[in-house]
Amino acid sequence: MNIVLLSGGSGKRLWPLSNDIRSKQFIKIFKNEDGTYESMVQRVYKQIKKVDADATVTIATSKTQVSAIHNQLGDEVGISVEPCRRDTFPAIALATAYLVDVMGVNPEEPVVVCPVDPYVEDDYFEALKGLSDQAEKGEANLVLMGIEPTYPSEKYGYIIPASTDPVSAVRTFKEKPTEEVAKEYIKEGALWNGGVFAYKLKYVMERAHQLIDFTDYQDLFDKYDTLTKISFDYAVVEHEENIQVMRFRGQWKDLGTWNTLTEAMEENVIGKGVVNETCSDVHILNEMDVPVLAMGLHDVVISASPEGILVSDKEQSSYIKPFVDQFEQQIMFAEKSWGSYKVLDVEEESLTIKVTLNAGHSMNYHSHLHRDEVWVVLSGTGKTIVDGYEQAVKAGDVITMAAGCRHTVIADSELQLVEIQLGKDITVTDKQKFELEY
Amino acid sequence: MNIVLLSGGSGKRLWPLSNDIRSKQFIKIFKNEDGTYESMVQRVYKQIKKVDADATVTIATSKTQVSAIHNQLGDEVGISVEPCRRDTFPAIALATAYLVDVMGVNPEEPVVVCPVDPYVEDDYFEALKGLSDQAEKGEANLVLMGIEPTYPSEKYGYIIPASTDPVSAVRTFKEKPTEEVAKEYIKEGALWNGGVFAYKLKYVMERAHQLIDFTDYQDLFDKYDTLTKISFDYAVVEHEENIQVMRFRGQWKDLGTWNTLTEAMEENVIGKGVVNETCSDVHILNEMDVPVLAMGLHDVVISASPEGILVSDKEQSSYIKPFVDQFEQQIMFAEKSWGSYKVLDVEEESLTIKVTLNAGHSMNYHSHLHRDEVWVVLSGTGKTIVDGYEQAVKAGDVITMAAGCRHTVIADSELQLVEIQLGKDITVTDKQKFELEY
16 A cells, blocks of 8 residues: 655644644654553554555655654655645645655555544554555545544535445535534535545646646656645545545544544643642643643643643633744754754853754754854763864763854764854854765 | 841742742742832832831841842841741741840840731831830730731631720630631631731840840850740740730731732733633743743633743642642752852753853852863853963853862853753762862
8 A cells, every 4th residue: 555644734733742843743642552652643654554564655744844754753654855835736746746756656556645643543544445445446536535423523524425335426525514514414424524535646647747837756846836835625626526435434533632632642641740639631741851730620731842831721722823823932842853952041142952963863064154152062972073173072071163163963872962052143044064074 | 117027938839939949938929110020028128118218127037048038138138047947936036136136236125027928018017117116115025916807717826805906915816717716706806816026125035045045146046956946926925924916907918829929910921921811810920931821721820930830720729738749859940149040951960050140249169079060151251260270251161170170150240151060970969168269
């Protein structure tokens, strides 16, 4: 089975754990049997591999997520990197071209496209396989998954099938309705549209060539920023006559809000925290080093990270986005391909961060125009290169770098250091990268 | 007027803003007209000086609070430092001896003793003056303030006066009652005992000499740790026949819990925070650099500091202490005589802190046996002395100090630095102090 996982945007609805560069799908909230935690993307990837060990998994995402994906899934997973955000049709066209032109998959093969963040059981992935098999038959150009509704939700679009058969032609699509209208739809036998579908690769390649002037994957990638923003629904689904829908009646949850996310948590507290005996239905997700104490609360989610602290009634938490949009904020924590960093202190003319480099990894060789830097190694071993000069480093070593000087650090074992940036104009954009000259 | 303010213990009931070394009376929560904030101790001190500009104010407290008091009140205020905690009788005896022996106050003069943290208006301090004048008359050995109750509280002891006159003999004292019993007391004309009283200095000096074998203030100070813990009520008040009570009917609140403290706040948010429109009676006190967002909550207090995060129903917040006791925690922030420090990062074999030195101040000249240290100056100017070697320092300068090496930093302007401690056994007790040798 070929599968494309769409790994979406910034996920402000799960602030402060998600932000512009770390999306909800990477938050580790699901407890494994060994006591460690895994993220949505790790859970989904594991589930796919369990159902089909040979599945070719490609994640369609933006550049900012590539490091987090490699850190969490390793290097085996395919990534179709969108140079910028252009909605789902260009993203799916690019991922399809990636499979054909880069991965060399036969255009006659089917592919299943689904979001990266459903909270589902293994039967869902069995259903994806069914979807793939159905697409392979070629009875229709597109085969959608129709999820049997458990309540008249206002959050989803609806698919009205022509029959109650397991696989049926689609009679019509309906936009997100009110609750009353949703009840009517459900009486008519409507199914939720969870944004999951399968097609033969050549089908989307053809549609893409009709709508976009490009030669191959690389050409599409190069002109990606010139493409029009348009959803796959508008560009393809709504114009397609030959569509089938396949029913799915297993568990399916969208973990897009704190309300639904906390429902999926096995424990009430992740991180340091105490919920006293007068609380009910209180969840704490705490990434800070200090404890959270909750007393006398009901139906409340508390989430603390280096970005901020949310305390919300669970129902209300769905309306978080406009409030988070008003916080103009520095990114306080980020995962990178080489490890991670955390902002420790912000002053007018200095910024102090802690950098953790994974064993065997290094930063880019780079310099800054407008700031000096000091590194103090906290733990681990490795070497620094400063203007071409190599030096072995260990805990307690201090390296000073004036503005303009080129520098990097290469970790032998996991290496932690405090980096102090000093200058009147400290910005993330003040960075020039170089090839190492040795 | 001579006044002794009793500045009490650790105040865990206002965690995470107060801790073992920073008590509630130093938290800046009252907004001034110019937009700055002042603490309970600053508010009370200002109120005293407004009513009696010549008042001699002495704060009886422990060593750990001396820096915070000087930082908030300046150097004019007298401080009677208790070498250790020995309850209120030894504390009041020591402060009384301090006034007589150190400050040279005539033992015939009266003194008023009251807690440092009442939330009151100016009429309260007028009443203290009345108390002082009444004590000076010498009609009784002790004159207590009796606060006219506004409800049948279970939190206070009660004084039953012999008459309803403004000044009356005391018929009897009652321990903290149940609400039902409190109602009975109030019918009998009982008054709250707020722990405020006045006496002539010589009276307590005599009682102290009867109960403790000492010569003068210095002797009492030196043997303070050998004294028995006993309250002023048990040691003095209960054995005294000749006591008067003076009524006070103005506003009087004890700000000992989050519930009462938030009632006294003029705004709902101190620090970075947003309370959305679906909240009611929500207060945020946030000392962190990142925002707190509250949604859909009612009657809740949220407090965040480098020590931790409290989210509590206001009523429930009175029962915080046992939960805080279970947090074994490093002090993450402290005010010192020379400035302040804040813990930025804790690792197994390193500790990173930010130190702010006030202009003209310096650390002790000191060394550590088991850790190396690195200073990186962030801002300001001054000089460092390392093993006797002086060096002018400014932003960006780095100073490394191996274990055993003696060091200090002296600030010309306000000076900020990051201190990185490195070693296998980092403790606050690993510190040897020295006289500067120049």
